[in-house]
Amino acid sequence: MGILKIPEWIIKFTYVNLLWYCFTVVGLFFFGFFPATMALFAIIRKWIMGETDIPTFRTFWHYYKKDFVKSNVVGFMLTISSAMLYLDYVLLEQARGLIFNSLFALLLPIIFMFIFTICYSFSVFVHYNFRPVKVIHQAFLVMIVSPLSTLMMIAGMVILYFSLRGFPGLVVLFGPSLLALLVMYSSYLSFENILNRKQKDSVEVGSAQDHHS
Template identity: 45%
Template sequence: MSSMGYGLLRVPEWVLRFAYLNVLWVVFTMTGLIVFGVFPAARATLSVAERWLRGETDFSVFRTFWRGYKTNFVQSNVLGFLIVVTGAALYLYFLLIQQIDGPAVYVLQYVLLLVSTMYVLTMLYMFPVSIRHDAGILSIVKTSFLVMLVSPLSTLMTIAGIFIMYLLVMYLPGLLPVFGASASAFLLMWSSEIAFSNIERKKEKQLPASKAG
């Protein structure tokens, strides 16, 4: 059988894997009463996606998901709480700025737009970073911010992937309950892995230079 034929035969297999992972995300989000379940479930979904991206397929998706959900339940919720509170604060500042008159409002709007953009882009890397690095909350936030700054191409790929997912859901809303979370997690983890690899290569190039100096 040709490689193309073999690849086509594996398409239904991967469709089922993504659908099953999406079901786990829904079930465990509901298990945590949505508010306390959505972020641990998101992190667990990313942990499964990471193993797939490493080429691993012969493992229990449920056990990997459950381990990621249970072990990192508290940290995931703290990260999620930080994301929500920061986003709410930025939105509140936006509403307050609208009440200001004069030329200063344009400067404040520009600053808020810049801060909000950096917040969103940093937020995208927080959970992938938490999977790659066993660190505290502040270290995860700092590392995510640095990854965002030094990996603009990967960040653009992440945004493009999210936009494509948005268009697919808009035109094919039936995909959302079947592949929404799992496909989004895979795209996010894929672009994040590219960013991590680029950073590691840059570090390796700097090592000989520092030794030579």
Template identity: 40%
Template sequence: MDTSGFMGGLYRLFDWISKMALLNLLWIFFSVLGLGLFGFFPATAAMFAVMRKWIYGEDDIPVIRTFWTSYKREFIKSNLLGGIILAAGIVLCADFLFIQNVADESLSLLYAPLLILVFLFVSMAFYVIPMFVHYDMKIGQVIKNSFFVMILNPVSTFSMVVGTFGICFALSYAPPIAILFSGNLIALIVMKFSSKSFDKVHAKSQMFLQEQ
């Protein structure tokens, strides 16, 4: 039995687990540091920025420094983006609840279309932060392109939605584990499928340009 290979694999496993746990602790700490409301979106963007580097093979990056650099650089812009998404989500939820509880039958006809709109919005929102950290775009472009990528990649979108709700469901049975593994696992799934979608769209665009 090759014990050196086994020990090497075990070391890499524990190294990955410790990095993931550190990333989640940073995400929680810097979310709180920004008073929650103002810290959540920069901390989430920073977490996704670190995860993106890992997915593309940059395993040896300094986690704390990379996180902090992204947190500072994107603090204002990520809060603006997050504020827009949050406001749109609140409006949609308010409209949905209003129509759901209204007695007017003419307005109740809007229930199904609004439900579809809410589903599309939630699906698009999964791509917003990955798009934000993957490309250097203006906020409007991030939102617009997130929608198009979502439409063009239904399998990845479905996988992200199911994976995220699956993690949340599993963690609901073990809340203490969420301190070390919650946002990081969601970021891993979302960034992994988003990266595949971005690469696929990029390959298609390159192929289209070559054909012109």
């Protein structure tokens, strides 16, 4: 039964990928990229949660329109932060010898954490109802407390890269949607683990209070 669904899922991923391209262009690329990406993540999140029969176009358009301004605000903040990090790297390149090596060693983990904060930002945006600044802040915290999910994300990206690097046509057809699936699935596991820990802690606190009373 699962094998019979493979063609259906190929069509689903191809279609949502096409929507991502089209709506990115509709938003004049820069203003369309973040709303289209958030809509892509929103659909994949629903698929992961078992809502596989949603109307793809209508759902995509709903999230694209609803979150157009908010997603662009988040995108603007991430873009400005990326530009600042890149500027720091360019300035570091002007240095030589031990100074460059020492400062670059400090900058490298910051760049690494920032890249994965961006990845988690898309997932946090569609999973929670946070203000733009809180989205990025929460994404950073999730990345810090979820090393296994981050490692899963890294491993998946490496596998995806080596699987598709010889097939540029497949990258165009499936690249964005498969990458979004990888990031959203890893993030969703992290969200569930965080929720379970919170529920467990609340139960333990409640039991302790009952015992004390």
